[in-house]
Amino acid sequence: MYPSALSRGSRFPPSIWLPSAQCLPVSEFSAMGKPKVKPATSLIGPLHNFTGEEVATLRSHLLAWYDANHRVLPWRTIAATEPNPHRRAYAVWISEIMLQQTQVSTVVSYFEKWMSRWPTVEDLAQATLEEVNQAWSGLGYYSRVRRLHEGAVKVVEKLKGKFPSDRDGLVEELPGVGQYSGSAIASIALGQAVGVVDGNVNRVLARVRGIGMDISAPTTVAHMWALADEIVDAERPGDFNQAMMELGATVCTPKAPKCSSCPLRSLCVAQQRSGCVQQRSSIKNHFQQHKESAEEETSTIPDIECVAGCDFCLQKEDWDESLGVQNYPVKGRKTKQREETTAVVILECEDGRMLLVQRPKGGLLASLWEFPHIALTEESEEHWEKTVGGQVTELFGVLESDAASRTFIADVTHIFSHIRQTYRVYKIRVASERGVCWPERYQGGQWMTREQFLSSATSTAMKKVLKAVEAQEGKSKDKKSKKSSADQPSKKQKTISQFFSTVAKK
Ligand code: SF4
Ligand SMILES: [Zn+2]
Structure with a gap:
């Protein structure tokens, strides 16, 4: 018998253990705060969701890792120590807009200078566009700073200096704030239990849940947001979201991920699958010496589809053994029909x-x-x-x-x-x-x-x-x-x- 992931308590391949009735079309997922996309109904097998127990494990492992490893950054310090929620929202907003398309190491000094010059939204609203453009010089994408300035004026004049209290309000009121930035500000500065999805989170989730559908497909985007909203820790949403992003930036990197030191390793489908592949290869080698039994034994290797017709499993023909966990996420590759x-x-x-x-x-x-x-x-x-x-x-x-x-x-x-x-x-x-x-x-x-x-x-x-x-x-x-x-x-x-x-x- 092939010593598959089955015997190790892995979820792979659940087609054998999980009835297809547990599958949900994506349209049935919670719609809270998802981007305004209208995904086609797809069959998503249970492999690509978390059980309640897995969510609890993920939260505790990830937060423990974050507490021990996170980088100290000035906006994080403000978010953790500033008692006024509007000041926290202001600082996180500035940092999030600066961090769009710019590396953390570059942003730190810009952020510190900015905050010492305009420590509150009222200060920023009084600045001229020329001044803020000047302070932004070197960060590029000047439309970002124009919108920041416009937003500051709006918060002061229309909202009387008060930031909206949740994601939807932030997205609606602040120019240049979309689903991602709204979620980041709401969770980090205001403690709202909403998930965030950026490139790093996409990669982590695609690997942990073995999501083999094109990462940019509307169905996948909707599923990622639903997962992020589901797994976020209600007690520490800001830390949780930052931990997910930090894990993607430092451990679960696009190339050469550090799986051996990853806190999510025990939950990771990509890791289990590439482990399966390694075992499978060694088993094949073993059986090549005993050719008669090779065919029979290798046929017990589990199939890759988690349930019949699952649209999210990475098909056997698309799996490249040499890539291991880096088979995920799938970018722009059309699933073979x-x-x-x-x-x-x-x-x-x-x-x-x-x-x-x-x-x-x-x-x-x-x-x-x-x-x-x-x-x-x-x-x-x-x-x-x-x-x-x-x-x-x-x-x-x-x-x-x-x-x-x-x-x-x-x-x-x-x-x-x-x-x-x-x-x-x-x-x-x-x-x-x-x-x-x-x-x-x-x-x-x-x-x-x-x-x-x-x-x-x-x-x-x-x-x-x-x-x-x-x-x-x-x-x-x-x-x-x-x-x-x-x-x-x-x-x-x-x-x-x-x-x-x-x-x-x-
Ligand atoms: S085990 Fe590896 S692939 Fe899985 S989440 Fe961790 S770093 Fe990423
Ligand atoms: Zn599947």
């Missing part, structure tokens, strides 16, 4: 109703209604035409005579996150709905009118299939009516005899 072909059968009874079957309660597209379909392998695709009668008869109890009357409608393509699905659509008219059944894997079946189908829970792909059927039937109706109108003269068009009779009348 698998090609799949499925035969979809529209069974229509005499009154025009169609048979719909309901998918199982768990897994991909759980409980949605769909037209019955049969997955085609390369081989069955070849033989589909020959065997369709038998298959439809066997699977759905359709009479052989009905099954033989099928018509091919069209090929419909639908792209799921990593599947390029082709539906080969057929239509079969059944003389009687009695006797028609469906395979056990479905929850049930129902004959539906077009309207009932459109108002029930169905996938976009199935709606596309219906559209294709209607388009095809519309075309054939058009053809028929064109043909019949070509055969029969229109009202305006005169027959030859009418033409001559008209002429004669003249």
Whole structure:
């Protein structure tokens, strides 16, 4: 037996241990404070979330590490010692804007000079734009300082010197403050329990939770914010967020991360996965000496997908063993799409109703209604035409005579996150709905009118299939009516005899 992560209590590969019913589409995550993106619904397996126990471990390990290792920085000192929340917010705001695109070591001296010249927001509001530009000289990106100045004037004049008390208010009121800066100021200066996500946090989370989806995809962005909001320590949100960022900047670095001294090592999927790979390689070497058993034993190596259809797992073909944990995060790489072909059968009874079957309660597209379909392998695709009668008869109890009357409608393509699905659509008219059944894997079946189908829970792909059927039937109706109108003269068009009779009348 392969000594996999399974035996060490790792979460990898959870497809074996976790029911797919635990998966959540990303749209179900807490929406609190997430960026205004509208992610497509994706299947996110449990590997990419934290359990309550893991959250507790993460907080205590990370904060203990931060307490022992953090850098002493002037804005951190103000945030920790200044009793006035508006003064704290002001200092953290200045530091966060300076830190955008500028290194910490450069920012320190600029920050100290700035704070001794304009220690409060009122002081800054009274400065001229020329003065603040001058003080900013060398930091670049001057739009940042213009917005700082504009914001200071706004806080003093409109908000009477008081900073908004939470993330949403900061984002709304302060020019140049987006989701990241708003979260940083709210948590570090004002103690609001909201997470932050920057490049460092993205990298840490992608590795710790094995997130193999493109880091810039809206679905991933939304998931990262949901995770950050979930794991932030309510007692010490500012320290927690700074610890996550500091860990990314000093330990979980883009290249050569220091995994051996990382406080999150025990929770890290990337670390476990690269550990698995190392063990797997040594096992392969071992088995190369015993070739007969090699195939059998290596086949017990767990697959990489955490649950069937998970969009967040890094696919086997995308995993580069030489990179180890640096396989995460995935940047701009498109997940390789698998090609799949499925035969979809529209069974229509005499009154025009169609048979719909309901998918199982768990897994991909759980409980949605769909037209019955049969997955085609390369081989069955070849033989589909020959065997369709038998298959439809066997699977759905359709009479052989009905099954033989099928018509091919069209090929419909639908792209799921990593599947390029082709539906080969057929239509079969059944003389009687009695006797028609469906395979056990479905929850049930129902004959539906077009309207009932459109108002029930169905996938976009199935709606596309219906559209294709209607388009095809519309075309054939058009053809028929064109043909019949070509055969029969229109009202305006005169027959030859009418033409001559008209002429004669003249
Ligand atoms: S164990 Fe390594 S990869 Fe995982 S979070 Fe720590 S430094 Fe990053
Ligand atoms: Zn997964």
